[in-house]
Amino acid sequence: MSALANRRFLKMNGLGNEITVLDLRGTPLRVSAAEARAIAADPRSRFDQLMVLHDPVTPGTDAYMRIYNTDGSESGACGNGTRCVAWAMTADSEMRGTKTGGLMLETKAGLLPVEQVSETVFTVDMGAPRFAWNEIPLRDPQPDTREIDIVTRLPDAPELQKPSAVSMGNPHVIFFVKDAAAYDLPRIGPILEHDAMLPERANISLAQVLKPDHILLHVWERGAGQTRACGSAACATLVAASRKGLTGRKATISLPGGDLLIEWRESDGHVLMTGPTELEHEGTFSPALFAGAA
Numbered sequence: 001m002s003a004l005a006n007r008r009f010l011k012m013n014g015l016g017n018e019i020t021v022l023d024l025r026g027t028p029l030r031v032s033a034a035e036a037r038a039i040a041a042d043p044r045s046r047f048d049q050l051m052v053l054h055d056p057v058t059p060g061t062d063a064y065m066r067i068y069n070t071d072g073s074e075s076g077a078c079g080n081g082t083r084c085v086a087w088a089m090t091a092d093s094e095m096r097g098t099k100t101g102g103l104m105l106e107t108k109a110g111l112l113p114v115e116q117v118s119e120t121v122f123t124v125d126m127g128a129p130r131f132a133w134n135e136i137p138l139r140d141p142q143p144d145t146r147e148i149d150i151v152t153r154l155p156d157a158p159e160l161q162k163p164s165a166v167s168m169g170n171p172h173v174i175f176f177v178k179d180a181a182a183y184d185l186p187r188i189g190p191i192l193e194h195d196a197m198l199p200e201r202a203n204i205s206l207a208q209v210l211k212p213d214h215i216l217l218h219v220w221e222r223g224a225g226q227t228r229a230c231g232s233a234a235c236a237t238l239v240a241a242s243r244k245g246l247t248g249r250k251a252t253i254s255l256p257g258g259d260l261l262i263e264w265r266e267s268d269g270h271v272l273m274t275g276p277t278e279l280e281h282e283g284t285f286s287p288a289l290f291a292g293a294a
């Protein structure tokens with residue numbers, strides 16, 4: 001039987017980005033890719049991202065997070081999930097600590113300071129974006145990641161070329177388009193996600209700049225498909241738009257699930273993401289869920 005059987009989880013969302021939170025602090029347990037897929041397959045614990053809390057690694061931090069996509073792959077960043085974890089560690093009776101004030105979370109990509117804005121709204125310091133082609137990573141050297149070469153040619157969307165590429169601890173490719181809603185993302189998303197220029201695949205964004213402080217965004221997520229919102233994509237998109245001179249350093253990013261406020265802070269180059277969280281229900285994993293999952 002999986003050691004995860006009967007463990008408690010929270011089903012949450014950040015702007016409709018489906019997040020399941022699992023607290024494994026104080027245990028040596030780890031979630032395998034097969035277990036993550038099994039959790040995603042149950043409608044009660046279904047997720048776009050599974051956020052797993054582990055004991056802190058770096059002294060002074062509150063928890064280490066491992067982030068899983070629906071397909072069992074792992075990511076270094078999830079903005080909406082990080083806010084959900086912050087809510088859980090602040091308000092949930094079994095996950096909260098005694099600490100008041102901000103939290104310091106960590107992933108394999110780095111440290112994420114979080115501040116509470118109101119009961120359910122949090123600001124996450126998502127760190128500094130990376131632009132070097134090998135840090136994103138891209139397959140081939142690119143002199144300027146504001147406009148990269150990709151291999152895919154879509155006959156019915158020839159304008160989808162020369163996207164921007166940014167790492168927010170996870171890889172993002174952003175196409176600036178006239179109408180972000182005009183594309184069949186479930187069809188073109190997987191093709192672009194697997195472009196030969198992207199050795200670790202990427203999250204694919206279609207961004208429409210409405211005003212210098214307002215962007216409309218649709219996202220196809222690596223390993224999870226089309227989601228109602230993606231926080232790290234919103235951060236990557238604001239940074240890419242600002243680098244191209246399309247916006248300033250602060251904008252509202254409107255996603256199908258709602259709005260995020262993103263600021264690319266001048267003083268230290270970090271990206272701040274502010275948005276809501278919502279608890280849907282809690283539950284425990286049924287042992288039957290893991291039959292066949294290693």
Ligand SMILES: N[C@H](CCC[C@H](N)C(=O)O)C(=O)O
Nearest residue numbers: 075078079080170230231232
């Ligand atoms: N929804 C998440 C991002 C998940 C990214 C993941 N799909 C990846 O493989 O990088 C967010 O709010 O930032």
